Amino acid sequence: MARRRLDLTFPPRQATKPITYHLVKDFDLTPNILRAQIQPGQEGRMLVEVVGPREAIDAGVAFLEKEGVDVHPAASDICLDEDECVTCGLCTAVCKPGALTLDSESKALVFDKDKCVYCEACVVACPRRAITLTF
Amino acid sequence: MAKSWEEINARIASGDAVVLTAEEFAGLAAEDGVKAAAKKVDVVTTGTFGPMCSSGVFLNFGHSDPPIKMQTITLNDVPASGGLAAVDTYLGVTEPSLVKGIEYGGAHVIEDLLRGRAVRLKSTGPGTDCYPRTEIDTWVRLEDLNQAYFFNPRNAYQNYAVAANTGDQLIYTYLGPLLPRLGNATFCSAGALSPLLNDPTYRTIGVGTRCFVAGAAGYVAWEGTQHNPNQNRDENGVPTAPSGTIAVMADLKKASPEFFSAATFTNYGVSSFVGIGIPIPVLDEDIAATLALTDADLTATVIDYGVARRSRPALGQVTYAQLRSGSIEIEGKTVPTGPISSLPTARKVAAEVKRWVAEERFTLAPPLEQLPQPGTQAFKPLEIRSEEAI
Structure with a gap:
């Protein structure tokens, strides 16, 4: 089983189509929607994690692209600028999945991207605007 | 065993002073006892690096030709005070940009100046016989200014509230x-x-104390605004809620962007992280006992910010060791914690002050005047009333 995070951009005309339904029914994938901004008639964005056999994920991605959905890998979407970070630690106070933590001894900021659900709480909290999410 | 300021300064001047950071001193005291540590160590250095809203700089731009009496002043579109002499101003860190709002403010201007960047100065004046110019639009760098110095009316709060929201x-x-x-x-x-x-109890820190301000050697200028020596104190005499504060001064030209960083708190405003460090002389065992206290000995009060009133309810007391562990108990619930003040940078400040005292022979100044002591001066609220009622 493979796991892949996808950043989907829907053109306005597609935004109402139930693509997650098709991912489940037609490709036997398990989609987990981490973040979505979809409104009728407007460009939509969805961050989704899909779990399934590698070939099924590839086929699912091909289906999405054929449907006019712009598919990008999502892993590079969040960025911590270490030059701007002052290690205050405020981001750790709002990070529910525990992706941002402080080392128990040095209190340096540790960012475990695998745990990030792209909720943007840290982006909003960071007083240095050092964390950016590029959707 | 008591040491005088003069004895300690003589040891600093000769390069023989034993200097430790507060964390190192607590470690030594835990091993050898406070008495032995007090005998061995001359100076203990402290440091903090947190957002301090009551900060800002006085600037003097020099005179243009023809000269202008600056009445409205902006730096990178951030308003500065026009309420001083012709080309003097005060820029506070919390002042938001007229264009970018709180995403760029006085603190960001100061950080840009510190990083050597040019800043756009725009000003208008009334035009007078001696200051005929009515407008100016130019660019300035830190090196172009005659004077540029911090005067931070309230820094280094002695303890602070823990914020939660019910x-x-x-x-x-x-x-x-x-x-x-x-x-x-x-x-x-x-x-x-x-x-x-x-x-x-502000035995060694007072008006005239030499200290570290954003990387520059500066002074404690006065008690800080809202200095409140009468806060609740624990059995060691240490306040358990926000209490004492200091006003500090230092040359902006000698400061470092490593120890001054602009900050924006979403839906709140602009502020600045300021590094403040103070060397404390180990005069006797009494002061050594408080220098030896650790995060496990220091208590803060949890306050419910969900109540938007002047007096917000307290939800209990916790130690800094508990806060740093990543979670605390409030009303039977495990609540995750996060700091706003950088401990890694605070450690850097304390280490830098240690280097100043031990290697650069940075001597200590006894207070010229003490800060208001416990038992003196009340902390007054602002009452809303009419002229008739006063």
Whole structure:
């Protein structure tokens, strides 16, 4: 089983189509929607994690692209600028999945991207605007 | 065993002084006892690096030809005070940009100046016989200014509140976003490294104290605004809630962007992280006992910021060791914690002050005047009233 995070951009005309339904029914994938901004008639964005056999994920991605959905890998979407970070630690106070933590001894900021659900709480909290999410 | 300021300064001047950071001193005291540590060590250094809103700089631009009496002043579109002499101004860190709002403010201008960047100065004046110019639009760098110095009316708060929110809505505060229903708690103190927590009754820190301000050698200029020596204190005499404060001065031209960083708190405003460090002489065992206190010995009060009133309810007391562990108990619930004040940078400040004293022979100045002591001066609220009622 493979796991892949996808950043989907829907053109306005597609935004109402139930693509997650098709991912489940037609490709036997398990989609987990981490973040979505979809409104009728407007460009939509969805961050989704899909779990399934590698070939099924590839086929699912091909289906999405054929449907006019712009598919990008999502892993590079969040960025911590270490030059701007002052290690205050405020981001750790709002990070529910525990992706941002402080080392128990040095209190340096540790960012475990695998745990990030792209909720943007840290982006909003960071007083240095050092964390950016590029959707 | 008591040491005088003169004895300690003589040892600093000769390069023989034994200097430790507050964390190192607590470690030594735990091993050898406070008495032995007090005998061995001459100076203990402290440090903190947190958001301090009551900060800002006085600037003098020099005169243009023909000259202008600056009445409205902006630096990179951030308003500065026009209420001083012709080309003097005060720029406060919390002042928001007229264009970018709180995403860029006085603190960001100061950080840009510190980083050597040119800043756009625009000003208008009334035009007078001696200052005929009515407008100016030019660019200035830190090196172009005659004087540029911090005067921060309130820095280095002695202890601070732990912020939590029992309400049903996410709220944005100067202590960061507070999640509803006690979803998190934030705190803002260097704890055992914090300058004023190491000298709880202001024995050695007073007007004229030499200190570290944003990387520059500066002075404690006065008591800080809202200095409140009468806060609740624990059995060691250490305040358990926000209490003493200091006003500090230092040359901006000698400061470093490593120890001054602009900050924006979403839906709140602009502020600045300021590094403050103070060396404390180990005069006797009494002061050594407070210098030896650790995060486990220092207490803060949890306050419910979900209640938007002057007197917010207290939700209990916790130690800094508990806060730093990553979670605390409030009303039987485990609440995750996060700091706003950087401990790694506070450690850097304390280490730098240690280097100043031990290697650069930075001597200590006894207070020219003491800060207001416990038992003196009340902390007054602002009453809303009419002219007739006063």
